[in-house]
Amino acid sequence: MQQTEIYQLLKQKYGFDDFRPGQYDVISDLLAGQDVLAVLPTGTGKSLIYQFVGNVLPGLVVVVSPLISLMQDQVARLNYQGEKRVAALTSQVDFKTRQTVLNQLASLNYLFVSPEMLKQSLVLSALQAVQLALFVVDEAHCISTWGPDFRPDYLGLGALKQQLGQPLTLMLTATATQAVRQDILTQMQVPQAKEVVYSVNRPNIYLAVETVNDEADKRARLQQLVTSTATPAIIYFSSKKQTDLIADWLRETTGLRVAAYHAGLSGESRFKIQQQFMADQLDVICATSAFGMGINKADIRLVVHYHLPTTLADYVQEIGRAGRDDQQSLAVLLYAPGDEQLVRNLNDLTAASANEIQLDYQRFQHHQKPVDDLAQVLQFYWEHQYAVDAVVTRFNQRQRAKATELSQLMAYVQTTTCRRAAMLAYFDEPAPEHTATCCQLAGTGLPVTALGLQATARTVTATVTPWSTVLDQLFLQNS
């Protein structure tokens, strides 16, 4: 396809005059039959890429995605855009619906599938029987054993791609270092794939780190931030319980419209909170960082991390939700001395000693089911005939990788020079020159007014709408 044709289709189908950074390069490479590994910052409209290619090439677009909630969001978004021939296959889908989806594969345009579902022979053989337009691996960094987000389910994907007859493949990720990119290509068995790498730098997000004395100090600072700074805002926490507690506390003490958002909520509640946030009916969302939010809200002005993220790559991805409208936005990481221990504890949860690994191997030999998360990870290796020694080595490597990630994150937190430079160095990117709207240097204040991010007038808290008013609002009747 010629460049002009591609632009015509963009205008005609999506109503845009121009692509966002990276989109055009990836699309034109794919349409030329090249496998592509695309590293594009969040908010660049990754889904437009596979939708575009799916529109041009005949056949089904298969998207492998690690998070069920993300998949449901993607399906909802496609539904929203009027695309109805889309389905998701996850462990949450009951057997009957699964069968129906598999029987109708030929008439679908998009199939979202979790890696463990893709491995099932029924699913695999159904996919082998239809034409594939594109095979997409979303969050492709999960495949890298070097990466901190490694998921064993992703390991077999290279082999599965072979079994599906080597379809055109797009690997997508928002953040990946050089080593992780190399590993993705090796695992997916596509050494010749084209790499399209765009800068993770988001110049319109001011980077700040505020060091506080303790938990009480941190709370007070958070309260001050959300009341004095422009919203909508997202505050990230590392625990569900804290998310709920602080959401309640902020709502009571600030009068702002605040909601908690995490995996513990019902699907219905998550849907409503997302929609309220989109409709500007919420000022602040308190969320767990482990839980992805699929809704693309362009005007988020503030992202606060109440706890440390696990890695700098996660941090970049999470603050990337701010300022997608390219307007000035602010990212603040609140740090109390000792916070890094929480990350270490989380890392330890997935650690295992040689002894534990040996014991789990005995469990496997005795045909006992895996009982915890660790055993479930190990189960994958045993089922794929890994030797105990090899697994011990891998686990040690992963723990070292995690320790390295943490020290790189702490380097960002504690740097006395430009934070943006420290962040970009992690991705092997050169740093732009430091300016007044770049970052908060250690020991300086937060220039909220200079950034134009002062709080604006706020609406009052919600009240009960009488039921007859609700019906009038919901249902427009021709009178």
Next chain:
Amino acid sequence: MFADYVLLLFTTAPRRAKALFNVCRGRRTVSTLFAGLTADRLAWLDSWHGVPLSKFEAAANELVQAGWLQIPAPGYLQVTPAGVDQQKKLTQQLYQPVAWAQFQEVDVRRFNVLNQLALQVVSEFSHQTNRYYPVTTDQGMQATVKLWFRRWHSPQLVSQVVAELTGFLTTLPSPLADVFANSLTGFDFPGQTDQQLAQLFQRTPVEILVMRKDLNCRWIAWLRQQPTGPLAALLQPLVKANPVSVSAWQTYQDFQQGASLAQIATRRRLKMSTVREHLLEAAILTPSFPFEQLLQPETRQLLAETYAQTPSLTQWRFEQVQAVAPDLDFFYFRLYQIMRCQRAAD
């Protein structure tokens, strides 16, 4: 709190805790159903579907700690005198469900989702929009609502739906109609979450959850009474003729047409024990069950005499009758218990 509602599940008579929890969780084994019948808690059947047993057990532990429940024998729980006072307080303060019996005859959970989606579709349609995020991405639910919408699509649809909703909501005492309406989703109205409704109406989230479950059941009950509108039509395929499972109902029908248990077993290729389980299920869930057809006068007399001194039938031990009639099958013993229970309720 969830534990408050768990306390209301019990009485001062000892009850098998796990069986009652399983009634709430929608387990349909004969022993669970029998426990529900004898404890007069069949109305709770399936009302807490999907809640893990461990959550019930944790709540029960809390109640024992608080001194409101006690453990008269392993596996049993009963309300203490302090618990009776607490129950009185709770029944005055807490919202009490009135329509949960719908869970027995209707696929309430499926209807909830269909109803929420259908109302959203009609709301967006009335505002002439078609770009919106559907409340559910479930393919099957979407297909059902799409078909329903096509069938009912007309210039009158919006007013018909509003008429149904208004008809129902005017029957509700305050603040129930407002809770129901504020939880809906539609055009430019995402709806309130349970957490938000709890703040708005100054109730706990669990109470709102109970209220909303009950409101859905009340909505279903109302639609069953007014079966001509579009939402009643959406509900209709989810209503069963009776609470008995399909397979057990078939066995019961064969039996009513005069087939012997052995004939049913052969015809339906079932084990004799399964046929008996089916009939017990039907007997528990059908107050008009023809017990006399299966229980001969001699059997009834034997059982009545054996347990004449034991008025509480949950304390009957099968071994007592076995001692005098070693050949009597447990089936007849259990069936007689069910009969006594059903007739005592009248």
